[in-house]
Amino acid sequence: MRIRRYTGKDAQEAMLKVKMDLGSEAVILSTRKVKKKGFFGFLKKPLTEVLAAIDDDCGSKNYDKPAPSAKMRNTAGLYGQKTAAGSVQDDNDRVSMLESKLRQMESMLNKIYSDVSKEKAQGQKENAKVNHTAETTIRSVTEKTRQTANQTGADIYKSFARVLAESEIEPVIIDRMLEKLKQLVKNPNSIDDLFATARKILVNILGEPQTISFREDGKPTVVMFLGPTGVGKTTTLAKIAADYSLNHKKKIGFITADTYRIAAVEQLKTYAEILNIPISVIYTPQEIKEAIANYSDKELILVDTAGRSHKNAEQFAELKMLVASAQADEVFLVLSCNLGRTACKEIINHYSFINNYKLLFTKLDEAPVPGIILNARYATGKRLSYTTAGQSVPDDIEVADVENIVRSILRVNE
Ligand SMILES: Nc1nc2c(ncn2[C@@H]2O[C@H](COP(=O)(O)OP(=O)(O)O)[C@@H](O)[C@H]2O)c(=O)[nH]1
Ligand SMILES: [Mg+2]
Structure with a gap:
């Protein structure tokens, strides 16, 4: 072997x-x-x-x-220096073999071509007959569909509600959608009309995504990443840093407050090294002011935090102090699409102490039904920003593609 x-x-x-x-x-x-x-x-x-x-x-x-x-x-x-007669003989054999293969292929193609031509001629003769029958069949099927649709107008709404429920949409949103649809859909028997209207409503709820809004007073824009452990905060921060540093030539500084695991600091340090971005590690909420002040020559300061458990009051209080002390210009609440509906609701409630933030969803690649994006947007009214769909830095990130999210929610590709 x-x-x-x-x-x-x-x-x-x-x-x-x-x-x-x-x-x-x-x-x-x-x-x-x-x-x-x-x-x-x-x-x-x-x-x-x-x-x-x-x-x-x-x-x-x-x-x-x-x-x-x-x-x-x-x-x-x-064609070069080969002299051995044996090798030339080998090559000649190979050429003959290839020639014979080509001839076989040619005759096969000719046969296929003549078969197709015969079928075509025959087909034309029968076409008139077939067309007539087909027309009658289509007419009767359309009629039947129309009749069935008449009987099942309400059923269409029911199955539509089921699609939304399967996409993990909150029941309150489904109810409101149905109400709206009943007002807006002109032909309740037309599935196309229903889906087109639903698409518009969903696009409207999801709103226009926004990325980082930069300060215009020459001071660095401070952006903080919050969210539960393991959702992808550090990875996403690195993806955004790579984009702004490489594609927009922004001067960036990293601050990490995630000192609870050695690996967490190391993880961001590795990205910092690769991207040639300085990094400060802070151990208490108070230190963040100084760390920000030290980066006054930067345009963008990205702050990574530890995924403090919202269930641990002490840990969460410390996170609140950090947020208050940092006075960040932007906060991204990072949520992973594979979080369950209830967990996601709970997390959003706990982070409601932040007045202004944007929603950032990770792991779209792991969640076939991104219903929680709609739920979170509906519940918080906060803007969508980026979505990520993979572990690869810096590639797997994009500004949230609302049309695509709606398509997944409505499962139009299935
Ligand atoms: N499949 C997938 N994995 C991701 C994505 N974003 C991050 N991850 C992975 O999720 C794990 C946790 O990421 P990390 O950035 O350390 O999360 P943090 O604890 O919130 O900082 C790592 O293995 C990442 O590679 C994503 O969009 N898709
Ligand atoms: Mg992290």
Whole structure:
């Protein structure tokens, strides 16, 4: 058994390399995404690495034969210095084999072409007959649909409510939506009309997303990331930092108040190093003022916090002090789409001590039904901002795509 490692920009490319080198008998042992090391590696999309093996028996059949790429090199040699008569003979054999394959393909194509032409001629004759029958059938089906629809106008609303419930939308919102729909939908039997109106209502509720609003007085804009542990605050902060630093050339400073786990500080320090952004670590809420003051030459200060449990009153009191002390210009409440409906409601209630914040949703890739986005927006009235859908920094982030969220809620792609 021989084991080899291949990388490509995606799985397809890596697999192609495996096939070229080991032949189609190769066995794939594992595939994984790998990042290139160093600064530029961080910026690039991960490569796909495939670990493939070939049996030594197969190897004598496949592996030991020159791989196509190697063959290509040999053929190039034919026009070069190759002198051994045997090799020239080999190449001639291969050319004849290819020619015969081409001839087979050509005759196969001719056959397909003539079959299709015959079918077409036959089809034209029968078309008139078929058209007539089809028309009658369509007419009767439409009529039946219309009749059924007449009987089930209310049922359409019922199934629509079910779709929303399955998307984890709060019952109060569903009730209000149905009320509105009944006012606005002109033809209650038309599913299209219902969905188009629903789409408009939902787009309206979700509102226009907003990203960071920068101060205009020359002072740095302080942005704080709050939310439960593990939702993706640090990762998202790094994605936003990468965007503003690389694409908008903003001068950035990091502050982290998450000193409860060594790994948390290390995590942000790693991003700080890669992006060449200075970082201050603060241990008490009072220290944040000084840390902000030390960054007076920056345009953007991103503050990472620990996911203090809202169920632990003492921890949460400390977080409140930190927020008060920082007087941030912007607060992002980071929520993960895979939080349950109830958990999400509870978290939002606990963070209601903040007057002004924006909602940021992570892990859209893990939640097929982003109903909690609608629920949170409806309950808080706060603006949506970014959404993230993956662990990759800096790629997996975008300004919330409202139309897309609505499509997922209405499950129009299913
Ligand atoms: N699938 C997925 N994972 C994410 C996303 N954002 C963050 N994560 C992962 O969630 C985990 C916790 O992220 P972290 O930023 O440390 O969360 P924090 O505790 O809120 O700072 C890490 O493994 C991240 O890679 C996302 O959009 N999708
Ligand atoms: Mg963190």
